[in-house]
Amino acid sequence: MAFNEHPRRIIRNFIPVQVCKELEFIHKSNCTVGYRPNVFSTTLSHLIATNCAHLIMPFIPIREKLKEKVEEVFDCEYELFVEFTGLISWNKGASIGWHSDDNRPYLKQRDFTAVCYLNSYGQDFTGGMFHFQDGEPANYLPMAGDLVVYSADNHNIHCVDEITDGERLTLTLWFSRNSSFDEDAKLVSLLAQSNLDNESASCIPLPAPSNMYWFSLDQDFDNQRGYDICLARLFFLGFDIYTTQGRTCISEKHLIESSDVLIKPLKLAREDKLYGREFANLLHALQVVQFYVWKRPILQISEDTMDSGTITLLSEEQKEVVRELRSVFLTANQLDNTIFCDSSPGKSREFHFDWACFSVAETSLEEYTLELHKQFLMHLPFWKDYRSLFSVCSSVIEE
Numbered sequence: 001m002a003f004n005e006h007p008r009r010i011i012r013n014f015i016p017v018q019v020c021k022e023l024e025f026i027h028k029s030n031c032t033v034g035y036r037p038n039v040f041s042t043t044l045s046h047l048i049a050t051n052c053a054h055l056i057m058p059f060i061p062i063r064e065k066l067k068e069k070v071e072e073v074f075d076c077e078y079e080l081f082v083e084f085t086g087l088i089s090w091n092k093g094a095s096i097g098w099h100s101d102d103n104r105p106y107l108k109q110r111d112f113t114a115v116c117y118l119n120s121y122g123q124d125f126t127g128g129m130f131h132f133q134d135g136e137p138a139n140y141l142p143m144a145g146d147l148v149v150y151s152a153d154n155h156n157i158h159c160v161d162e163i164t165d166g167e168r169l170t171l172t173l174w175f176s177r178n179s180s181f182d183e184d185a186k187l188v189s190l191l192a193q194s195n196l197d198n199e200s201a202s203c204i205p206l207p208a209p210s211n212m213y214w215f216s217l218d219q220d221f222d223n224q225r226g227y228d229i230c231l232a233r234l235f236f237l238g239f240d241i242y243t244t245q246g247r248t249c250i251s252e253k254h255l256i257e258s259s260d261v262l263i264k265p266l267k268l269a270r271e272d273k274l275y276g277r278e279f280a281n282l283l284h285a286l287q288v289v290q291f292y293v294w295k296r297p298i299l300q301i302s303e304d305t306m307d308s309g310t311i312t313l314l315s316e317e318q319k320e321v322v323r324e325l326r327s328v329f330l331t332a333n334q335l336d337n338t339i340f341c342d343s344s345p346g347k348s349r350e351f352h353f354d355w356a357c358f359s360v361a362e363t364s365l366e367e368y369t370l371e372l373h374k375q376f377l378m379h380l381p382f383w384k385d386y387r388s389l390f391s392v393c394s395s396v397i398e399e
């Protein structure tokens with residue numbers, strides 16, 4: 001198709017809303033502090049590195065569909081390689097001024113950009129409008145499922161307004177004509193080195209180094225003012241953590257050593273209740289919570305869903321631990337000022353919560369994980385052979 005000086009296209013409803021929600025779950029349970037202030041990202045290599053390679057599966061069909069679309073729109077069938085795939089969220093305060101996406105010497109390989117919007121202006125965030133400097137269309141207001149594609153060069157100089165509330169989420173891909181920047185080859189090497197390729201792999205998330213989850217409130221990274229984003233998400237949704245790990249006794253007063261509490265087993269509490277199940281680490285607990293948030297509208301609770309011993313009342317001593325952990329990691333004042341603070345209704349910690357439903361979510365997440373891991377194991381040999389990530393139809397796998 002012929003373009004004027006500005007090769008670009010806006011395609012409405014390109015990906016189904018259910019897929020947007022699934023990617024949101026993956027992002028909110030795995031993201032790390034990103035490359036710009038108040039921006040968080042989840043890359044495929046990060047999922048592999050944190051024992052969650054099975055979570056690559058939901059990306060595979062979308063990546064293929066996106067590549068085909070970009071090749072069709074810009075008339076370059078079979079010429080492109082995916083250079084980067086990432087979920088990127090822009091939180092309150094984030095913005096980006098006029099730029100082209102290939103505007104650094106180390107980004108020159110980028111030929112095209114595809115941005116899929118996973119949530120909506122007005123509903124999930126405010127601010128965050130997208131503008132092109134010249135040509136038409138000039139402005140775009142993000143809506144879940146939409147796709148914006150454009151050439152990464154200076155024919156498409158663009159910017160994003162500051163996010164004023166909430167969390168704006170996208171799936172962003174860059175494409176290159178240069179095969180040496182093919183992301184797939186690198187991902188397949190990572191997969192080959194990892195030991196995720198056996199059926200008994202646990203698929204329990206293993207946290208990356210803690211600085212990757214540390215949101216610093218100061219420009220100066222040496223300063224400790226800030227918070228762990230995984231914990232902030234949990235607190236914001238109304239959960240607390242409980243663990244006796246890391247408690248040290250100093251002249252009869254217990255004190256919590258913050259350093260490695262988050263990578264050790266812990267339990268979840270809410271108001272005056274303690275959930276009996278122990279999670280492997282904070283990331284594991286967050287994954288169950290985000291799965292609950294995602295699936296809550298459709299989870300079925302039956303009479304025998306949860307045995308009565310699963311939930312207990314917090315004792316006074318346990319309450320003290322919970323309070324202490326909260327104060328070590330995040331003060332009340334900080335919580336109200338985290339970038340997760342979102343004034344839109346239904347997003348706050350006051351959302352309707354049910355432990356029985358939560359326990360169903362936990363089982364349901366195990367089934368979801370098992371199914372994705374099975375799919376992943378079926379695909380891996382093909383990916384290794386072709387040094388490329390693609391969907392293999394089940395009839396081929398069965399042969």
Ligand SMILES: O=C(O)CCC(=O)C(=O)O
Nearest residue numbers: 096101115130158160170
């Ligand atoms: O999220 C968007 O709308 C575009 C972001 C952007 O311009 C970039 O990441 O380079």
Ligand SMILES: [Fe+2]
Nearest residue numbers: 099100101158
């Ligand atoms: Fe950009």
